[in-house]
Amino acid sequence: MPRQPVLEVRDLEVTFASERGVARVVDGVSFDLAPGRTLGLVGESGCGKSLTALALLGLVPPPGQIAGGTVRLDGRDLLALTEAERDAVRGRRIAMIFQEPMTALNPVFTVGDQIAEVLRVHGGVPRRQALETAVAMMGRVGIADPQARADAFPHQLSGGMRQRVMIAMAMICRPDVLIADEPTTALDVTVQAQILDLMLGMQAEFGTAILFISHDLGVVSEVADDVMVMYAGRIVEHSPATSLFSAPLHPYTLGLLQALPRVDRHLGRPPAMRGGMPDPCALPRGCRYSDRCPMAENMCRTREPSLNGAGAGRWVACLKVAP
Amino acid sequence: MTAPLPGRSPLALAMARFRRHRLAAASLALLVLLALFAAAAPMIAWVLGVDGETVDLMGRFAGPSAAHPLGTDELGRDVLVRLLYGGRVSLLVGITAALASAVIGTFIGLLAGYFGGRLDALLMRLTDGIIALPLLPLLIVLAALDLGKLGLPEWLEASEQISLYRIVAIVAVVGWTTVARLVRGAALGLRERDFVQAAIAQGAGPMRIMGIHILPNLASPIIVATTLSAGNVILLESVLSFLGLGIQPPMPSWGNLLTNAQELIWSAPALAFYPGILIFLTVIALNFLGDGLQDALDPKATAR
Numbered sequence: 304m305p306r307q308p309v310l311e312v313r314d315l316e317v318t319f320a321s322e323r324g325v326a327r328v329v330d331g332v333s334f335d336l337a338p339g340r341t342l343g344l345v346g347e348s349g350c351g352k353s354l355t356a357l358a359l360l361g362l363v364p365p366p367g368q369i370a371g372g373t374v375r376l377d378g379r380d381l382l383a384l385t386e387a388e389r390d391a392v393r394g395r396r397i398a399m400i401f402q403e404p405m406t407a408l409n410p411v412f413t414v415g416d417q418i419a420e421v422l423r424v425h426g427g428v429p430r431r432q433a434l435e436t437a438v439a440m441m442g443r444v445g446i447a448d449p450q451a452r453a454d455a456f457p458h459q460l461s462g463g464m465r466q467r468v469m470i471a472m473a474m475i476c477r478p479d480v481l482i483a484d485e486p487t488t489a490l491d492v493t494v495q496a497q498i499l500d501l502m503l504g505m506q507a508e509f510g511t512a513i514l515f516i517s518h519d520l521g522v523v524s525e526v527a528d529d530v531m532v533m534y535a536g537r538i539v540e541h542s543p544a545t546s547l548f549s550a551p552l553h554p555y556t557l558g559l560l561q562a563l564p565r566v567d568r569h570l571g572r573p574p575a576m577r578g579g580m581p582d583p584c585a586l587p588r589g590c591r592y593s594d595r596c597p598m599a600e601n602m603c604r605t606r607e608p609s610l611n612g613a614g615a616g617r618w619v620a621c622l623k624v625a626p
Numbered sequence: 627m628t629a630p631l632p633g634r635s636p637l638a639l640a641m642a643r644f645r646r647h648r649l650a651a652a653s654l655a656l657l658v659l660l661a662l663f664a665a666a667a668p669m670i671a672w673v674l675g676v677d678g679e680t681v682d683l684m685g686r687f688a689g690p691s692a693a694h695p696l697g698t699d700e701l702g703r704d705v706l707v708r709l710l711y712g713g714r715v716s717l718l719v720g721i722t723a724a725l726a727s728a729v730i731g732t733f734i735g736l737l738a739g740y741f742g743g744r745l746d747a748l749l750m751r752l753t754d755g756i757i758a759l760p761l762l763p764l765l766i767v768l769a770a771l772d773l774g775k776l777g778l779p780e781w782l783e784a785s786e787q788i789s790l791y792r793i794v795a796i797v798a799v800v801g802w803t804t805v806a807r808l809v810r811g812a813a814l815g816l817r818e819r820d821f822v823q824a825a826i827a828q829g830a831g832p833m834r835i836m837g838i839h840i841l842p843n844l845a846s847p848i849i850v851a852t853t854l855s856a857g858n859v860i861l862l863e864s865v866l867s868f869l870g871l872g873i874q875p876p877m878p879s880w881g882n883l884l885t886n887a888q889e890l891i892w893s894a895p896a897l898a899f900y901p902g903i904l905i906f907l908t909v910i911a912l913n914f915l916g917d918g919l920q921d922a923l924d925p926k927a928t929a930r
Contacts, residue, residue, distance in 0.1 A: 360827055362823065362826060362827060387831065390829045390830070390831050391829060392829070393826070393827055393828060393829035394827065394828035394829035394830075395829060398827070398828070399824070399827040401820055401823070401824055401827075403820060406819060406820035406821065407820040407821050407823075407824040408821055408824075409821040409825075409839055409842075409843070410636070410821075410843070411636060411842045411843055411845075412842070420825075420828075420830075420838065421828045421829075424828060424829050424830050424831075424834060425829060456635055456636060469824075472824075472828065
């Protein structure tokens with residue numbers, strides 16, 4: 304049953320002006336996020352997935368800029384807000400978890416103070432009360448003995464513990480949308496599973512919509528309801544997670560899945576995809592994947608495919624699959 | 627189950643490192659001692675039964691005695707008490723002027739470094755401009771300004787402490803550039819750090835980010851720079867007083883005590899020796915302290 308989306312992104316464009324011309328690194332990205340659902344966003348390094356996340360919060364670093372599109376939160380376009388209005392949305396309605404929990408925490412503050420700071424920014428909550436709420440939240444994200452840990456500095460905690468602190472910071476205002484940019488990439492596998500469980504538990508409790516960004520298809524398959532595959536700034540496939548993993552439509556998705564090592568079959572070394580991500584200042588004509596695609600034909604090198612419906616809630620940008 | 631936290635807080639670590647730095651710890655002790663004696667000047671004068679102002683022409687250039695532990699000067703005033711009162715003035719000028727420059731410099735550096743762009747260019751050109759000014763002639767002109775014409779109230783202009791306020795203001799006006807450059811450089815780097823990006827993503831505005839997230843990370847370089855500049859200010863005060871443009875007698879400062887002693891250098895060398903050695907010790911102690919703080923607060927800084 305599709306619910307009313309909380310976040311609607313339409314035709315989002317991020318450009319970087321350089322000496323070699325304007326690179327459109329996020330090009331016409333559109334998607335909806337529904338409460339309590341998780342949307343995975345996967346792609347190789349440099350495909351524009353992190354910039355998509357930053358653009359949602361209006362945080363694209365210069366010289367990059369948001370060149371077009373709308374990001375509607377409950378119908379209100381965030382990109383049209385003033386900086387002060389946007390500050391009121393950031394952290395309270397849309398929160399973000401960063402990849403590296405060590406550098407995303409301020410080294411000179413205790414973690415309790417840092418979690419409390421988010422409340423003080425948004426609620427004007429008095430210090431003592433904010434700290435109490437922060438300690439309670441630390442308990443909820445599974446930090447043992449939160450009262451004592453609240454007085455710890457980031458360097459005194461383990462990586463997994465720090466990521467729990469980041470989650471506590473992100474969730475303390477009970478945001479409607481959580482953007483998680485590679486939240487488990489810096490953690491080892493056992494801790495990774497715990498953090499994923501924690502995020503899903505929080506989601507179930509608060510009904511948060513999650514945009515889960517990762518280059519790790521294995522992780523995405525565990526958490527996402529729907530998955531978007533991004534290539535060179537464009538969404539090339541958008542499907543429910545189960546069908547995407549069992550029957551990928553886009554040749555690029557197929558290539559990514561085939562490159563995964565498997566434990567259930569002996570295949571030798573998984574085939575690597577040939578070539579690399581195209582230069583964003585000199586994209587190939589036609590389909591951006593055409594120069595790496597094993598199925599490419601002449602028409603792929605002249606016409607650029609758009610994201611078309613392929614039935615069963617699936618969307619794909621490929622001339623051969625959905626012309 | 628309360629497992630002890632591994633490691634200690636940044637402050638505790640810094641204190642431990644500072645204690646290992648013997649020279650700096652000794653310097654700090656010396657400075658505290660000097661400050662305590664200077665602060666206790668009226669009490670010491672009372673105990674000795676003298677004061678720094680009483681002229682005793684019958685007892686000029688007296689040698690050390692129970693009543694005058696360091697003897698008397700050319701007007702029969704007690705040298706020890708005058709040195710201590712002078713220390714009050716010199717230390718006060720050094721500390722307040724260094725603090726005032728640090729405050730101005732931090733403010734300007736933070737704005738320039740965090741906002742960048744045109745504001746940065748404007749503020750840094752201003753800083754370059756001030757650095758390019760020939761300092762001594764400027765100070766001489768500033769010190770010679772008729773404050774009444776600047777519109778200062780008469781009571782202030784006529785106040786005995788006016789030379790003290792004036793020198794603090796002069797030093798602060800030209801002295802903030804070092805801290806401003808230091809803070810700007812550090813703020814430029816901190817601005818790009820993930821935790822600042824995270825704070826923006828949490829909805830903190832620019833003022834909050836500068837004040838809460840960036841400034842505390844700048845504490846160590848600012849403290850070190852301020853300590854070192856306090857020493858420079860004390861030297862500068864001596865120079866200005868020596869030129870007759872600093873603290874005006876009869877208020878004593880180490881600088882003008884030294885000036886006073888120059889014509890008596892042959893007949894009573896001790897009068898020049900005492901303020902000279904105090905200035906030397908204070909400035910060198912402040913420099914050692916600054917080095918020690920640098921090592922203690924920033925363990926990553928390469929040892930020089």
